[in-house]
Amino acid sequence: MSGPEAGWSRSERALAAGKLMLLWVALLWLLEVVDVLTGHALDGFGLSPRASSELVDVVPSAFIHFGFAHLAANTVPLLVLGFLAALAGLRRFLLVCALIIVVDGLGVWLVSPPHTNTAGASGLIFGLFGFLLVTGFVERRPLGVLAGLLIAATWGGSILAGLAPTQSGVSWQGHLLGLLAGVAAAFVFRRRAGGPAPSPRDAA
Template sequence: MANQKSSLSIPPLASKRFTIIGIILLCALLQVINSLPGINLNGLGIFPRNLNGLSGIFFAPFLHGGWAHLISNLIPFAVLGWLVCQYSVKRFWLVFIFTAIVGGLLVWLFGRSNIHVGLSGVLYGLWGFLICYGIMHRSFKAIAISIVVVFLYSGLIWGVLPQRPHVSFESHFFGALAGIIIGYLLAKKDRKNEAYKL
């Protein structure tokens, strides 16, 4: 009975499945709404160097240019998000929020004067975090996860380069940069805490 009570007391945000599936369902719901006649939620995306477009930092990750755009992001997001959750769900949210805000702000400051939307900026943030954290932390678990990420998604490196005019390579580049930054900071903090415990 005690075990049952304990499992029921876990808040929803502490569930890996709730976290990943919840974000995916939110993106899908917004895409359904965005597909309705006369509705264009993408106007809420990031529009660089425009004060009205600054609020898009908070909306852009959940909005997409179409179903193909959304679907292309969902599987790698689910895989990379699940891998970050192997550290903890709290860490996932920290990386998600940091890369969304810092990456989004950099897009707003330096991106092309178009509306930027999509989960790919955060996706690249998760990717950058996992690789950088593995290199810097150097624990077996962190290295193993980073090797899996490189094996599965080494091709993402090309996404940070300008290739197609309708693709926001800025979101990819700055998302990855934000992920690398927080990966470095968290690895340094964790190594320091672990050395202190010893």
């Protein structure tokens, strides 16, 4: 780890990760309140496939939800998985999230069925799951491997259910693409033993 986080203690890193995820989720809830108060005007920031004008919504779509029930279902996994991923460093975490959101959003735009509108943090959640699942193996860190196994045991069942193409009203494509993007992020932003996380250019 490099930069200002290098000298942080474990408790300081945990506090920073917790604050970041609480602010992230608070933003999502604030946006949903605004959406409801404006007659769901923000739903237009969801992604409709293969329309060039929709490309500007690749990132915003990850912050918009279709109702409080949709958001509530994403809140706990985003908090937990985001917190765990952010413990290794906020800068790396934000880069991982950016890669997942962009790759997942572009994939949804490209492959989703016609006349659909896709939004929500679930693609990022699946991406963080994939990242945490494999990063310990990629970096050959025993504690990371153990953490990945525990995460798989805890969340694996719901993740597999979310990949089922038979679910109505669920973007299984977005879930699968997010998962794959998270696995890719574990390789792109892997840390070498005894050194900081490489930049995407260094890892190419």
